[in-house]
Amino acid sequence: MIRVIIERQLKPDSFDEYATVIRKAKKEAARKTGFMGGELYFDLNDNDKIVIIAAWDTLENWELWDKSEERKVLTEELAPLMLNDETITILKSSR
Structure with a gap:
């Protein structure tokens, strides 16, 4: 199992719009x-700093989602709400 840590710095007063998009993202990811x-x-x-911690069974399945058209579209929707690009850290639970 892996954990994916996604950090995003939002523009001030953009959380409500961000929340709408991130709910769609979670629904899409849940189908994967x-x-x-x-x-x-x-x-x-x-x-305004948001941290998402997502659990995936394998790195390969995370990468399929990360490279998917659905995530690309959602990331493009989020871009105007953020001050800079998201950062992603991937952690694994054991060696």
């Missing part, structure tokens, strides 16, 4: 093989 769930967190020191 290997998606095990995801949670959204706010940085305690910066409410």
